[in-house]
Amino acid sequence: MPTITFIRPDGARRDLAVAEGTSLMQGATSQGLDGIVAECGGNAMCATCHVYVDEAWAGRLPPLSEDEDALLEGAAAERLPTSRLSCQIVATADLDGLVVRLPDRQV
């Protein structure tokens, strides 16, 4: 299973194994990670699963959809060029070692 590293705003790191084919959001919330709220349950409707993808990885993810782009405009924390919705990133073998940072707030 790919391992994804989540870094909290205070610097604390957590490595989570996320099954291939499930989203980072699902992997994180099912393992009790605080900091991803995911109010809409992964339906790409709420922008409360916002993460910043580590720069080194940003170019290696599938591009943003139009919907994801519009939702990120309304994210509670600052939007950065590396902002993504974690419910829209599906774990694959290629993403083993991916590092994402959590924003200071989701709502």
Add this chain to the structure above:
Amino acid sequence: MMERQQGSVPAAPATLLAGAVHVSGAPVVDVDPFSTEFFEDPHRIHEALREAGPVVWLPRWSVHAVARYEEVRAVLHDPATFCSGRGVGLSDFAKEKPWRPQSLILEADPPAHGRTRAVLNRVLSPAVMKTLRERFQAAAHRLVDALVARGEIDAVADLAEAFPLSVFPDAVGLREEGREHLLPYAGLAFNAFGPPNELRQRALDTAAPHVAWVMEQCRRENLKPGGFGAAIHEAADAGAITHDEAPLLVRSLLTAGLDTTVNGIGAAIYCLARFPEAWAALRADPGLARAAFEEAVRFESPVQTFFRTTTQAVEIGGARLDEGSKVLMFLGAANRDPRRWDEPDRYDPTRSTVGHVGFGSGIHMCVGQLLGRLEGEVMLSALAAKVGSITITGPVVRRYNNTLRGLERLPVTLTAA
């Protein structure tokens, strides 16, 4: 009507047919989920429905139903097989004329649904919510101050209805006169999703004046600039929808945007009044307000049910459904399915509610969910800041509706913090 695989039992009342199975393979459960008995206590019957099997047959209305989390979610996430375009009530639009022009979003299927949905997604987006937050917060604080000063209130009329009425019609851009039509209109539209029972009949008999007022307000000239209504008409200017479609999309907001949040906020107050630990937790940490609202939506499921119609023969939960079968989804039962939730009958604002289906799920998942949450959050955080206790002081009276679960009256005393 009801058919059995073992044909030996004569025409006995269906309640006696324990173990009976419909030809589809679904166990028969003879309950009426649109009866006052059910509205008073749905949980016992929800349990019976869940335990009977993954898919059941309700002879009372000749319809299949799903009440377990897994099957409800599966139906919600397969719109190609379980469509909305033939109506999300019991009535099949392929056989019966809809009581009003069909909704362009709720009662639409892909690809048409995607076009209208994209418009409302933008009108009710997270970015738009940011612009409303302060105004809604201030309105919640004003109302709570006034209610605390009064002390004894009806938490339904004075709070759960009063608050959304003080923010939502303005956010849409409605004029002041005639707003008293809004709740009756929504009440009747949600009753109309139900079977042809007395509630539905009465709703349709009394509909005309409310329908006329609502349709009139959906026209561009009656919507103030800057509101959701005007934004929908601007989407027509931009070519995203046609000018004929815009009023009907405004109507969707007027149907679905008020009574739902009334019942959501009412559910949250009723929960907080009954679960002192939850109230104490919210007082100690007003940051729990949004989660406390969300958990109330799971726990009470203000929108209890919707239907789908099969577009082809399909096997689900061991039952074989023909094309054109109506399927009733019990959102409220799924939200308390012990297969999915620990201690489902406990209201706990600190639990993870991710994946509950109180706002639906999949392509039709509530487009107004962020607005609903915003209203719920600002109201509960105002209460947490200003109110010390919420005590129920008189008989709690339930309101009967074929789709919505909520109260008619909730007498409480609020004490100042």
